[in-house]
Structures are given as C-alpha cells and as structure tokens.
Amino acid sequence: MTALTALPAWQDMLTAADRLADVDMRQAFQHDPERAARYSLSACGMLLDYSKNRIDDAALAALFELARATGVEEQRAAMFSGQRINATEDRAVLHTALRAPREAVVEHAGENVVPAVHAVLDRLSGFAQSVRNGEWRGFDGHAITDIVNIGIGGSDLGPFMVCEALKDYTAQHLRLHFVSTVDGWQLANVLAGLNPATTLFIVASKTFTTQETLTNARAARAWLVAAGGEDAVARHFVAVSTNTEAVCQFGIDPANMFGFWNWVGGRYSLWSAIGLPILLAIGDIHFRALLDGAHAMDRHFATAPLHGNMPVILAMLGVYYVNGMGAASHLISPYNQPLHRLPAYLQQLDMESNGKTVRLDGDAVDYQTGPIIWGEPGINAQHAYYQLLHQGSQLIPVDFIAALSNPRSSAEHQTILLANFLAQTEALMCGKDAATVRAELSAQGLDEAAIAALLPHKVFAGNRPTNTLLLDGLDPHTLGGLVAMYEHKVFVQGVVWGVNSYDQWGVELGKQLARAIEAELRGTAPAGRHDASTSRLIAHVRSALGT
Numbered sequence: 405m406t407a408l409t410a411l412p413a414w415q416d417m418l419t420a421a422d423r424l425a426d427v428d429m430r431q432a433f434q435h436d437p438e439r440a441a442r443y444s445l446s447a448c449g450m451l452l453d454y455s456k457n458r459i460d461d462a463a464l465a466a467l468f469e470l471a472r473a474t475g476v477e478e479q480r481a482a483m484f485s486g487q488r489i490n491a492t493e494d495r496a497v498l499h500t501a502l503r504a505p506r507e508a509v510v511e512h513a514g515e516n517v518v519p520a521v522h523a524v525l526d527r528l529s530g531f532a533q534s535v536r537n538g539e540w541r542g543f544d545g546h547a548i549t550d551i552v553n554i555g556i557g558g559s560d561l562g563p564f565m566v567c568e569a570l571k572d573y574t575a576q577h578l579r580l581h582f583v584s585t586v587d588g589w590q591l592a593n594v595l596a597g598l599n600p601a602t603t604l605f606i607v608a609s610k611t612f613t614t615q616e617t618l619t620n621a622r623a624a625r626a627w628l629v630a631a632g633g634e635d636a637v638a639r640h641f642v643a644v645s646t647n648t649e650a651v652c653q654f655g656i657d658p659a660n661m662f663g664f665w666n667w668v669g670g671r672y673s674l675w676s677a678i679g680l681p682i683l684l685a686i687g688d689i690h691f692r693a694l695l696d697g698a699h700a701m702d703r704h705f706a707t708a709p710l711h712g713n714m715p716v717i718l719a720m721l722g723v724y725y726v727n728g729m730g731a732a733s734h735l736i737s738p739y740n741q742p743l744h745r746l747p748a749y750l751q752q753l754d755m756e757s758n759g760k761t762v763r764l765d766g767d768a769v770d771y772q773t774g775p776i777i778w779g780e781p782g783i784n785a786q787h788a789y790y791q792l793l794h795q796g797s798q799l800i801p802v803d804f805i806a807a808l809s810n811p812r813s814s815a816e817h818q819t820i821l822l823a824n825f826l827a828q829t830e831a832l833m834c835g836k837d838a839a840t841v842r843a844e845l846s847a848q849g850l851d852e853a854a855i856a857a858l859l860p861h862k863v864f865a866g867n868r869p870t871n872t873l874l875l876d877g878l879d880p881h882t883l884g885g886l887v888a889m890y891e892h893k894v895f896v897q898g899v900v901w902g903v904n905s906y907d908q909w910g911v912e913l914g915k916q917l918a919r920a921i922e923a924e925l926r927g928t929a930p931a932g933r934h935d936a937s938t939s940r941l942i943a944h945v946r947s948a949l950g951t
C-alpha cells in the first residue's frame with residue numbers, strides 16, 4: 405500500500421464513492437433546492453456548475469481533505485515560488501511567470517525572471533507588429549501574407565488551438581498555417597498554395613532537436629532558398645527555442661530567435677515565445693489579454709479556498725471518478741466550433757502530464773492515474789458517439805463548455821446550440837425511466853407486446869455526471885482563464901497521484917527505436933535484433949521503399 409492509499413482521506417473518498425455510486429441525482433435535487441446554487445461558482449468570466457455529479461457535502465469534504473492531505477496547497481506554493489518540483493529533470497515549473505504582470509516578482513535561482521519574460525514579450529510584440537503592418541518585408545520587398553508554424557506537440561497544439569479559438573480576433577490579411585507531422589504530405593500541401601516571397605516560417609521547438617520539426621524546417625528552407633537564395637533566410641525564418649546553439653547551427657541568425665526557458669514545459673508553453681503565431685494572428689493587445697486571463701486564473705487558483713477553487717474542484721471530481729468509481733476516460737465537449745482543437749490540446753496537457761505509473765518517490769502506483777481525455781465539438785458528437793454516453797456501459801464524466809456570447813452566430817443558431825447543450829446535461833442526469841417510456845409508447849398506440857419489446861431499448865438510466873462551464877464569451881481573456889484552469893486541474897491531480905506532471909519520459913523509447921529502424925530502412929545499417937513481427941514488417945516496408 406502506498407502512502408496515498410493508506411491515507412484516511414483516501415479511504416473516506418472511496419467510502420463516499422461507494423455510497424454515492426448509485427445515488428439518484430434527481431432525488432438529490434428534489435431534496436435540496438439549493439443544490440444547483442451551492443455546487444456552482446463563478447471566476448474569471450466563467451460559471452462552473454458541478455451540481456450534476458454524484459456528490460454530496462460529505463463526499464466533497466473527503467475530496468478536499470484528500471487534496472489537503474496530499475499537499476496540494478504546499479505544492480501549489482512550491483510551484484508558484486519557483487521550486488524545482490519537476491524533480492526528474494531538476495527544473496522549476498514556472499509557466500505562471502509567463503503571464504505575470506510586469507511589476508510582479510517571481511524568483512528563480514535567486515533572480516527575478518519577470519523582467520526577462522517581459523523583455524522577450526516586448527521583442528515579440530515589436531516583431532509581430534512589423535509583420536502585421538507590412539513593415540517587415542520579404543526578399544523581393546513584398547509584405548508577408550502567410551505564416552507557417554513548424555513545430556509539434558507543445559510547439560504546435562497550443563498555438564494552433566488558440567489561433568483557431570480566437571479566429572474572430574484574427575488579422576484578415578495574414579493567413580496562418582501549422583505544419584507538425586513528418587508525413588511530408590502536410591508540408592507539401594501547405595507550400596503548394598504559398599508564394600516564397602511572402603511567406604514567413606516560424607521554426608518552433610523548445611529543444612530544437614525534434615526530428616519531425618527539423619526535417620520540415622530543412623525542407624521549407626530549401627523551398628525558400630530555391631526561390632530567393634541563401635540571403636532570403638534572414639527575412640523568412642525565425643526560430644523559437646531554448647537552444648540558441650542548435651538554432652545557429654541550423655542557420656537561423658540569433659537576431660531572429662525568440663527564447664524561453666527550461667522552466668517552461670512544452671505543453672505549458674503557449675504563453676511564451678511559442679505563442680508567436682497567436683501574437684501574429686491576434687496582435688499585442690489581445691495576446692496580452694490572453695495572458696491576463698490566465699494570470700487571473702493563477703490568482704484564483706493560488707488564493708481561493710479549496711472548496712471554492714475551480715481547478716481544485718474539477719481535479720478532485722476527476723480523482724473521485726477515476727479512483728472511486730473506475731472511470732477510465734474523461735470527455736471534453738466544447739460546443740463552440742472555434743474550440744475544435746481544445747480536446748486535442750487537452751489530450752497532451754493532461755495525458756502527457758499524468759499518464760504515469762511511477763510516483764515521484766520512485767514507487768509504482770497501486771491505483772489508477774490520468775484518464776483518457778477525448779472529445780470533439782459537442783453538437784457534432786451528439787450525432788455520433790453520444791449514444792454511448794447515454795446508454796453505453798462505461799462511466800464517462802463530461803465537461804460541457806459553451807460561450808454565452810457568440811456574436812458571429814445568429815440568435816437563431818445560438819439559441820438552438822445552447823438548447824442542445826443544456827438538454828444533453830439534463831438528459832445525461834435525468835435519463836428516462838420505464839414508466840415514462842411506457843406512457844409514451846402507449847400514447848403512440850402500441851400494443852402491450854410491442855411496448856414490452858421496445859421498452860428496455862428506450863430507457864435511459866441517467867445519473868451520468870457532467871460539469872457545465874459557461875464562458876461569458878470566447879474572447880482572449882476568458883480563453884486564457886479556461887486554459888490556465890485546465891493546467892491547474894492537471895497539476896492538482898498530479899499532486900494527489902504523486903506523479904511528476906512535468907516530465908514525459910514515456911515518449912522517448914519510440915524515438916530511440918525509430919532511429920535504429922530508420923537506418924535499417926535506409927539500408928545503411930544491418931538488420932537489427934527485433935521481434936519477429938517487427939523484423940517482418942521492416943522487410944515489407946523496405947521492399948516498398950526499394951532499399
């Protein structure tokens with residue numbers, strides 16, 4: 405038994421989950437007229453209603469006690485104050501410093517990092533402004549029309565998600581493109597529509613060693629040089645990285661490089677220079693509003709008591725379902741189309757952070773950790789996989805997310821969208837019992853035999869948990885708060901489970917093996933020792949490649 409499962413608060417959480425696994429939430433609402441108000445809170449332009457969960461005051465008390473007992477408050481203070489909580493990489497975790505106001509003081513290794521953060525931000529703003537207003541010219545004197553961000557993982561998902569989410573704030577005259585995969589189809593497809601003389605490439609890589617990114621960057625560079633010569637590189641390539649040496653080696657002038665720091669995790673980096681595509685798309689004022697929104701959530705997370713703390717509430721509900729009720733996944737259901745990349749972004753944020761089975765102290769866990777995060781825009785999902793949510797055998801907690809203000813959508817569209825949004829959480833909780841189904845079928849004139857045959861298929865058990873998040877609008881400030889809220893949710897869960905949410909050793913093995921297989925596929929290395937399946941597949945691929 406680990407220290408975690410031996411905690412009285414852990415046992416109390418399990419007891420509460422046992423007691424409430426089959427609670428009838430409908431009855432809980434009937435018995436407590438204050439339930440919806442009591443289990444709701446507003447912060448940072450968002451209303452969170454978590455009343456449609458299998459909880460009561462005692463269960464919540466156990467969950468907050470578990471957070472306290474596992475040191476969430478101490479670890480939170482340690483993170484904000486720059487302690488090296490990413491122990492396996494011996495690094496601080498200070499993405500919160502990236503959105504700290506200019507006058508704030510955040511110490512790292514005895515130095516206030518905020519002035520350096522703002523110095524890079526100011527440089528980025530100046531550069532973005534010159535591209536946006538056409539002062540920055542390409543090799544033949546024309547202004548930039550297209551920006552291609554070349555990056556993967558945290559150097560792609562965050563900027564891409566935000567650029568999509570804030571489309572309404574985007575400069576019309578600049579087109580953004582994101583190239584991430586080393587399936588050369590993607591780069592070829594993007595470049596096919598572009599003019600080298602008016603295209604700016606951002607090579608975004610924290611480490612500047614990522615094979616996919618460097619392969620794409622080399623190909624893009626060759627494409628540019630073929631049109632504009634070597635001298636064109638300085639006008640058309642900028643780099644975002646923590647690795648100045650590798651940027652120089654690649655052939656990008658450090659004057660065209662924007663740096664950040666190893667205390668910013670890749671999946672927590674959209675607030676840093678990695679956010680350059682966002683800055684180019686939405687401009688300085690809106691980018692700073694995004695940072696301010698995230699900062700407001702940082703303050704909320706740092707100061708609100710656990711029971712009134714959005715990220716803590718969401719995190720502990722998640723722990724409750726994973727460990728108390730066996731939920732294996734968690735669905736993210738945004739109803740605003742511009743949030744279509746939010747689930748993918750949160751997949752990396754959550755699963756790369758908490759998809760671990762070894763605790764920080766080196767011991768194996770004896771409990772489940774991070775759930776599978778999945779999702780698509782909600783209304784499309786209603787017409788696809790919601791069947792499984794309503795009548796499937798899995799317990800799948802859902803976050804329903806929608807913006808109240810949606811200026812580009814007509815009142816007609818918005819009303820229908822929100823009606824569906826609300827109806828789903830109601831249906832998931834209330835379900836439809838046999839008596840109601842029977843009455844409906846009988847009103848349709850079905851005879852008793854037909855009713856008996858159809859009835860079990862049309863019953864909805866209900867009692868399925870959801871959180872409802874209503875955003876005032878899908879604006880930069882609120883989006884910043886929403887993203888920061890999920891960052892902190894992941895942090896809290898990581899603390900409870902005792903894992904290091906800030907490393908990602910699990911992605912290394914595949915990369916290591918790929919290097920060896922790559923040489924075999926090229927025919928530059930003899931056949932290696934593989935399992936029979938892999939050897940046979942390598943031979944099959946080699947014959948297709950003709951090597």
Ligand SMILES: O=P(O)(O)OC[C@H]1O[C@H](O)[C@H](O)[C@@H](O)[C@@H]1O
Binds near residue numbers: 558559611612670671
């Ligand atoms: O920004 P980079 O150093 O190129 O890294 C890009 C991505 O690749 C890695 O494999 C990690 O799994 C991610 O956490 C990271 O965001």
